[in-house]
Amino acid sequence: MLTIKGLKVDIDEKEILKGIDLDLEDNKVHVLMGPNGSGKSTLAQALMGHPEYVVTEGSVFLDNETLLELSPDERSIAGLFLSFQYPSEVPGVTISNFLRMVYNKRHEENLSPVRFRKILKEKMGLLDMDESFMHRYLNEGFSGGEKKRMEILQMLVLEPKFVILDETDSGLDIDALQVVSRGLNTLKEKTGMGVLVITHYTRILNYVEPDFVHVMKDGLIVKSGGKDLAEELEDQGYAPFGE
Amino acid sequence: MGRKQLDDSYVPSTKSSNDVEEINSNYKEKYGFNVPENAIFKTKKGLDEGVVKQISDMKEEPSWMRNFRLKSLKLYEDKPLPNWGGNLKDIDFDNIYYYLKPVEEEGKSWEDIPKDIKDTFERLGVPEAERKHLAGIKAQFDSEVVYGSLMKELEDDGIIFMGTDEALKKHPEIFEEYFGKVIPPHDNKFAALNSAVWSGGSFVYIPKGVKVRRPLQAYFRINAINMGQFERTLIIADEGSEAHYVEGCTAPVYSADSLHSAVVEVIVKKGARFRYTTIQNWSNDVYNLVTKRARVEEDGIMEWVDGNLGSKLTMKYPSCYLVGDRAHGEVLSIAYAAGGQHQDAGAKMMHLAPNTTSTIISKSISLRGGRGSYRGLVNVTPAAVNAKSRVECDALILDDISRTDTYPVMKIDHPSANIEHEATVSKVGEEKMFYLMSRGLTEEEAMGLIVAGFIEPIVKELPLEYAVELNRLIELEMEGSVG
Amino acid sequence: MKVKLLSKIDKELTLSPTEDTQYVLVEPGEHNISLVLSKEGVSIEFINLFSLHGKEEIMLTTQSIHKVPNTSCMVSIKGVLFDSSKSDYVGKIIIEKKAQQTTSFLSDDVLNVGDKTKNHSQPILEIEADDVKASHGATTGQVNEEQIYYLMSRGLSREEAEQNIISGFFEDALLLIKDDKIREEVRSQINA
Numbered sequence: 001m002l003t004i005k006g007l008k009v010d011i012d013e014k015e016i017l018k019g020i021d022l023d024l025e026d027n028k029v030h031v032l033m034g035p036n037g038s039g040k041s042t043l044a045q046a047l048m049g050h051p052e053y054v055v056t057e058g059s060v061f062l063d064n065e066t067l068l069e070l071s072p073d074e075r076s077i078a079g080l081f082l083s084f085q086y087p088s089e090v091p092g093v094t095i096s097n098f099l100r101m102v103y104n105k106r107h108e109e110n111l112s113p114v115r116f117r118k119i120l121k122e123k124m125g126l127l128d129m130d131e132s133f134m135h136r137y138l139n140e141g142f143s144g145g146e147k148k149r150m151e152i153l154q155m156l157v158l159e160p161k162f163v164i165l166d167e168t169d170s171g172l173d174i175d176a177l178q179v180v181s182r183g184l185n186t187l188k189e190k191t192g193m194g195v196l197v198i199t200h201y202t203r204i205l206n207y208v209e210p211d212f213v214h215v216m217k218d219g220l221i222v223k224s225g226g227k228d229l230a231e232e233l234e235d236q237g238y239a240p241f242g243e
Numbered sequence: 244m245g246r247k248q249l250d251d252s253y254v255p256s257t258k259s260s261n262d263v264e265e266i267n268s269n270y271k272e273k274y275g276f277n278v279p280e281n282a283i284f285k286t287k288k289g290l291d292e293g294v295v296k297q298i299s300d301m302k303e304e305p306s307w308m309r310n311f312r313l314k315s316l317k318l319y320e321d322k323p324l325p326n327w328g329g330n331l332k333d334i335d336f337d338n339i340y341y342y343l344k345p346v347e348e349e350g351k352s353w354e355d356i357p358k359d360i361k362d363t364f365e366r367l368g369v370p371e372a373e374r375k376h377l378a379g380i381k382a383q384f385d386s387e388v389v390y391g392s393l394m395k396e397l398e399d400d401g402i403i404f405m406g407t408d409e410a411l412k413k414h415p416e417i418f419e420e421y422f423g424k425v426i427p428p429h430d431n432k433f434a435a436l437n438s439a440v441w442s443g444g445s446f447v448y449i450p451k452g453v454k455v456r457r458p459l460q461a462y463f464r465i466n467a468i469n470m471g472q473f474e475r476t477l478i479i480a481d482e483g484s485e486a487h488y489v490e491g492c493t494a495p496v497y498s499a500d501s502l503h504s505a506v507v508e509v510i511v512k513k514g515a516r517f518r519y520t521t522i523q524n525w526s527n528d529v530y531n532l533v534t535k536r537a538r539v540e541e542d543g544i545m546e547w548v549d550g551n552l553g554s555k556l557t558m559k560y561p562s563c564y565l566v567g568d569r570a571h572g573e574v575l576s577i578a579y580a581a582g583g584q585h586q587d588a589g590a591k592m593m594h595l596a597p598n599t600t601s602t603i604i605s606k607s608i609s610l611r612g613g614r615g616s617y618r619g620l621v622n623v624t625p626a627a628v629n630a631k632s633r634v635e636c637d638a639l640i641l642d643d644i645s646r647t648d649t650y651p652v653m654k655i656d657h658p659s660a661n662i663e664h665e666a667t668v669s670k671v672g673e674e675k676m677f678y679l680m681s682r683g684l685t686e687e688e689a690m691g692l693i694v695a696g697f698i699e700p701i702v703k704e705l706p707l708e709y710a711v712e713l714n715r716l717i718e719l720e721m722e723g724s725v726g
Numbered sequence: 727m728k729v730k731l732l733s734k735i736d737k738e739l740t741l742s743p744t745e746d747t748q749y750v751l752v753e754p755g756e757h758n759i760s761l762v763l764s765k766e767g768v769s770i771e772f773i774n775l776f777s778l779h780g781k782e783e784i785m786l787t788t789q790s791i792h793k794v795p796n797t798s799c800m801v802s803i804k805g806v807l808f809d810s811s812k813s814d815y816v817g818k819i820i821i822e823k824k825a826q827q828t829t830s831f832l833s834d835d836v837l838n839v840g841d842k843t844k845n846h847s848q849p850i851l852e853i854e855a856d857d858v859k860a861s862h863g864a865t866t867g868q869v870n871e872e873q874i875y876y877l878m879s880r881g882l883s884r885e886e887a888e889q890n891i892i893s894g895f896f897e898d899a900l901l902l903i904k905d906d907k908i909r910e911e912v913r914s915q916i917n918a
Contacts, residue, residue, distance in 0.1 A: 048681050051673055076683035088678040092696025101692075102682045137696070154682060640856040643826070649851035655866050658807070658838035658845075667861035668853050 079161030181207030410446030541567030580613030778811030
């Protein structure tokens with residue numbers, strides 16, 4: 001479970017998040033929506049520990065572990081995963097090499113390349129990804145959709161305790177969206193992990209069943225509800241929240 | 244020549260050590276490397292005609308070589324030090340022994356070697372057989388047994404592969420025909436020096452049409468470590484032949500000598516293909532000034548793969564003189580400059596005939612106050628119709644006390660030439676670091692991965708063992724380079 | 727951004743603007759130009775276009791010197807060499823230690839149309855700060871025969887085709903000029 005209390009975050013000395021409270025339980029899907037500039041991505045990056053984002057107040061716990069004092073890699077090892085909105089390209093580093101490295105670290109194992117490739121093939125199959133991807137360099141020359149799929153593949157390899165998807169659905173066509181959702185749902189069923197989906201559109205909610213929906217505006221959560229809140233937003237947009 | 248994928252054997256280490264930085268410094272103290280005075284022969288300190296004559300006499304050389312040395316000495320004395328490149332002012336030329344010949348190899352026993360040195364070898368995966376040699380211990384294995392069968396294979400194909408001194412005696416005709424023709428002594432001050440006092444090095448002759456399957460290396464991974472300061476290498480790849488020569492070692496190598504000035508001459512004849520790979524990791528008090536040049540004839544291909552990791556100052560610009568139609572030259576170079584190091588490396592391509600092509604790819608990394616420089620020349624002369632050349636030099640600068648420079652020159656004297664040159668300088672981006680760390684990698688591991696990825700295009704051209712060692716070395720170097 | 731067309735300038739010239747400025751140079755001859763970034767936040771663009779005929783020569787040295795943080799400099803050199811003309815260009819980018827967050831680019835492209843042209847190019851980088859983006863590119867080449875053939879197949883004569891391609895070559899550099907009047911003046915000078 002990911003618990004966020006009174007979280008305030010600055011970027012360049014400007015306050016973006018003005019006090020966020022969220023209880024994100026295991027096995028549940030929380031959705032965070034809001035107009036552009038509301039602070040959704042800021043929350044995602046601040047939770048992962050981006051160096052430019054300064055937390056001025058508040059606390060974050062993953063199960064019983066306090067996260068805010070940990071470096072990004074320590075947060076990852078603690079079980080947090082963020083699917084980036086704009087994943088970085090790392091030239092010269094092959095995907096299979098990289099994934100084996102992070103897999104071995106996370107699961108405290110020492111799998112050989114051959115054994116790991118078997119596992120990787122299986123997970124790639126779940127996402128309809130061609131095997132040849134394994135040998136490509138991390139995100140280099142990938143289309144937006146390919147990058148997002150790569151993020152989900154990394155999630156499948158790491159099997160985190162809590163997953164944040166930062167606008168993973170943007171730039172994906174229906175097929176890709178279905179595949180990505182399938183990956184997410186399968187893993188959630190297997191491990192009971194908690195999920196926070198950050199999105200601007202309701203499209204993804206056709207494939208990933210939400211349990212709770214929150215609306216963010218100007219750095220604060222202005223409304224929380226169930227699935228029907230999402231339907232409301234689809235009909236009325238963000239206008240009722242004074243956009 | 245075969246591209247190797249790193250995938251299968253790259254196992255990143257997750258251990259941490261603070262000792263690495265010490266390994267490449269304080270070598271003398273750590274080892275207490277000391278060869279007893281009476282175990283070696285050496286000429287007196289400094290250089291003059293007497294010393295040169297002594298060298299030639301000791302080697303029992305023919306008079307033409309003796310005269311060649313003496314003429315070269317004159318040229319060396321007349322030429323000034325170059326006023327570009329690295330700082331050569333601290334070399335005390337009068338305080339060097341220009342010729343050393345170990346009579347017997349004395350040394351310590353394996354047990355006396357410090358643990359962290361042994362650990363480095365372990366972590367770099369240096370083969371058992373070589374560790375003792377690297378540590379300066381008397382050879383405790385029989386080189387005949389290990390390398391004997393390899394040598395027989397080469398002999399059967401008519402390949403000549405021996406020390407340069409030996410070759411002068413055994414193959415005088417070939418020697419006289421090619422020696423000093425690609426790099427004449429008047430070429431530059433250090434070529435003149437080498438021509439006067441050269442000793443050791445390899446001589447390779449590949450007969451017409453012979454394609455050598457294995458890289459010519461095993462022999463040299465051991466012998467190269469004990470090599471002298473003024474090696475002279477001469478390689479002839481006869482028409483239609485193909486071979487790959489590899490030398491050097493990624494493990495830091497202690498050298499008693501502070502000045503290394505080697506000369507490598509390669510002749511690639513019609514339709515032949517030759518690749519020369521060097522990985523250099525001399526200890527941090529060595530000046531490494533090398534002249535390497537290949538003459539490439541019609542339809543010939545020459546590839547220099549150059550890894551510069553060590554030494555205090557390296558000045559090295561492998562070059563290709565493309566003298567025949569459709570000749571092709573290539574240089575792939577990695578330079579790694581940490582604190583106190585200056586790697587001034589690059590390449591030269593001279594297009595002297597029609598339809599010639601060249602490629603230069605240089606990757607340099609500077610950290611902890613090191614300085615990595617690229618110095619290059621692409622010269623298309625008026626005779627070189629339809630020349631094509633591509634140069635890519637990228638530099639990664641890891642902190643704000645390090646430095647990188649690029650000095651490429653393009654002299655294009657024929658309008659039909661097609662030349663492309665690109666250079667970029669970057670630092671490891673914060674976003675990239677954050678992204679990798681968010682997957683569980685520590686700062687050092689993330690940095691190591693990015694640096695490894697940066698040099699990947701060249702590393703994949705190295706023979707597998709070198710590639711693996713090189714990647715591990717980078718990992719080791721990264722630890723302690725962050726924060 | 728201010729745009730200045732440099733004309734009848736001294737052989738040695740130092741330009742150190744305090745606001746964003748774009749400089750355009752079209753004159754051939756010998757020039758040594760220093761672009762000094764000594765005020766934070768300033769950005770300089772330097773565009774040199776030339777079209778040399780007969781035995782005309784251009785000897786140009788530019789130095790982009792970044793002394794303080796957060797500046798940017800873009801140098802674009804583009805030229806066409808006809809007949810036996812020559813171009814000799816040295817382009818330095820120097821980023822001093824304090825000049826973090828610098829962005830500096832240099833590009834040097836030469837099109838050889840004449841049959842006795844000579845082109846020397848030395849793009850140099852001397853970098854002492856690490857948080858920078860710096861790159862340079864240089865190309866030298868001929869008019870593409872494929873393109874000529876294509877244009878001729880649409881009815882253009884060889885000369886017309888060549889002229890078209892050469893104009894096209896300059897076009898993206900011309901579009902960089904942020905002042906319409908100056909751009910047109912340069913365009914007519916180049917195509918003369």
